[in-house]
Amino acid sequence: MYDIMIQNLLSPVVLFFVLGVVAALVKSDLKFPAGLSEALSIYLLVAIGIKGGMELSHYELHTVIKPIAGTLLLGITIPVLVLVALLAMKMDLHNSIGLAATYGSVSIVTYGAAISFLEKKQIGYEGFMNALVVLLESPAIIISLLLLRILHKTDSGDLLNAPGTPPKLGMNFSSFMNLFDKEVLRDSLLGKSVLLLMGSLIIGWLVGQNAESIVKPLFIDLYGSILILFLLNMGLIAGERLPEISKHGWKILLFGLCVPLIGGSAGVLVGNWVGLSLGGVVLMGVLAGSSSYIAAPAALRASVPEANPSIYLGLSLGVTFPFNLIVGIPFYFALAQFTH
Numbered sequence: 548m549y550d551i552m553i554q555n556l557l558s559p560v561v562l563f564f565v566l567g568v569v570a571a572l573v574k575s576d577l578k579f580p581a582g583l584s585e586a587l588s589i590y591l592l593v594a595i596g597i598k599g600g601m602e603l604s605h606y607e608l609h610t611v612i613k614p615i616a617g618t619l620l621l622g623i624t625i626p627v628l629v630l631v632a633l634l635a636m637k638m639d640l641h642n643s644i645g646l647a648a649t650y651g652s653v654s655i656v657t658y659g660a661a662i663s664f665l666e667k668k669q670i671g672y673e674g675f676m677n678a679l680v681v682l683l684e685s686p687a688i689i690i691s692l693l694l695l696r697i698l699h700k701t702d703s704g705d706l707l708n709a710p711g712t713p714p715k716l717g718m719n720f721s722s723f724m725n726l727f728d729k730e731v732l733r734d735s736l737l738g739k740s741v742l743l744l745m746g747s748l749i750i751g752w753l754v755g756q757n758a759e760s761i762v763k764p765l766f767i768d769l770y771g772s773i774l775i776l777f778l779l780n781m782g783l784i785a786g787e788r789l790p791e792i793s794k795h796g797w798k799i800l801l802f803g804l805c806v807p808l809i810g811g812s813a814g815v816l817v818g819n820w821v822g823l824s825l826g827g828v829v830l831m832g833v834l835a836g837s838s839s840y841i842a843a844p845a846a847l848r849a850s851v852p853e854a855n856p857s858i859y860l861g862l863s864l865g866v867t868f869p870f871n872l873i874v875g876i877p878f879y880f881a882l883a884q885f886t887h
Contacts, residue, residue: 558667560660561872563775567782568869572789579780587777591659592743594766594773595677600751601759602674611675613821614831618679621817621835622686625810626651630694632806636798644695645847645854649863650806651687652839653680655744656781657871659774661833664876665826672826681744683834688843692850778872785868788861795858803866811836811871811879815886825887832879837871838863 570577603611626647633643658680665672751758792800814835818828840863847854 558663559775560663560771560778564778564782564785564869564872567779567784568786568789569782571783571786577783579783584780587773587780589743590766590773591655591777593747594770595655595659595662595680596744596747597751597762597766599674599677599680600748600753601755601762603678603748603752604755606673606675611678614673614675614679614823614827615682617817617821617831618682618834619686621810621814621831622651622683623690625813625835626687626691627694629806630691633802636802640695640698641851641853642855642858644691644851645856645859646802646862647694648688648691648843648847648851649840649859650810650838650867651691652685652843653683653834654837654839654863654868654871655680656774656777657837657868657876658830658833659770660778660872661830661876661879663771663774664880665829670826670829672824672830676823676827676830678748679831679834681748684744684839687839695851781864781868785864788857788865791857791861792865799858799862800866803862804870807836807838807867807871807875808878811875812882815879815882818883819886825883828883828887829876829880832883833871833876836875836879838867840864840868 567577629650630643630647633646634640638646662672751762792803811832815828815832817835818831821831823831840860844856844860844863847856847859
């Protein structure tokens with residue numbers, strides 16, 4: 548595993564991420580234009596989606612039922628367990644919900660880096676894994692917001708403001724029907740990342756391999772090079788967020804390092820359970836072990852404004868993201884090899 552970590556650390560995508568972090572820490576004037584940063588995000592979302600759709604066209608529905616079930620299981624279970632752990636650590640409800648949604652959702656770029664890792668080692672994986680990325684985006688957000696409404700409100704009053712008062716879980720039909728407002732549904736299901744991934748996936752599935760000659764030059768051949776630029780920008784953002792994490796103590800830092808390994812290990816076990824190949828098991832581990840900094844923060848800003856972005860976004864980008872690039876991906880790979 549040590550050799551794998553060294554190889555991954557010395558890969559161009561990781562080194563450019565580190566360069567971005569260093570640039571931010573030394574207060575360099577290196578900045579990405581907002582338009583370019585947005586364009587790189589859109590490119591990665593479309594590339595992952597359309598490649599997954601083209602590969603998905605090769606599979607029949609019965610072959611993907613178990614992987615879909617396993618993905619939904621992870622998407623529902625992880626945010627619940629994260630929330631329970633954080634409340635046990637005496638973190639306030641809103642920030643606990645923010646981290647539950649963030650760590651239950653998925654990092655598209657970590658997934659992309661894992662694909663590059665597997666391709667470098669010439670290890671194949673199921674094409675429908677890209678579809679599972681889309682599937683794992685929203686459940687954690689929806690479940691976390693549902694838990695917030697169950698724990699935080701009934702028809703009248705805030706339950707958790709009274710010390711020692713246990714949450715009252717009973718809700719009438721009217722309360723249940725109002726659990727999700729239009730903004731929550733829009734951010735969870737129709738936000739940029741989910742919409743682009745799902746739309747590109749469907750297009751790739753409809754056109755199949757007939758579109759390969761059109762798609763390949765931009766979305767396949769240039770994928771690794773453009774990922775480098777995106778990770779350089781992510782390094783700049785992560786470096787700016789690192790000081791914010793130090794304000795919240797060692798417990799939150801330990802959380803950002805341990806949860807990916809626990810979630811990723813669960814993903815590897817689920818990947819084996821649903822019968823994925825070695826590459827598929829590694830990617831399932833990456834999906835379960837990564838944390839969102841696109842879809843989940845967008846939904847949280849609109850629906851849980853009380854949650855502190857410097858905690859859930861800073862921890863995701865400043866700690867978990869680089870940890871997964873350097874340690875997490877090699878760890879999930881080694882664990883997948885051991886268990887597969």
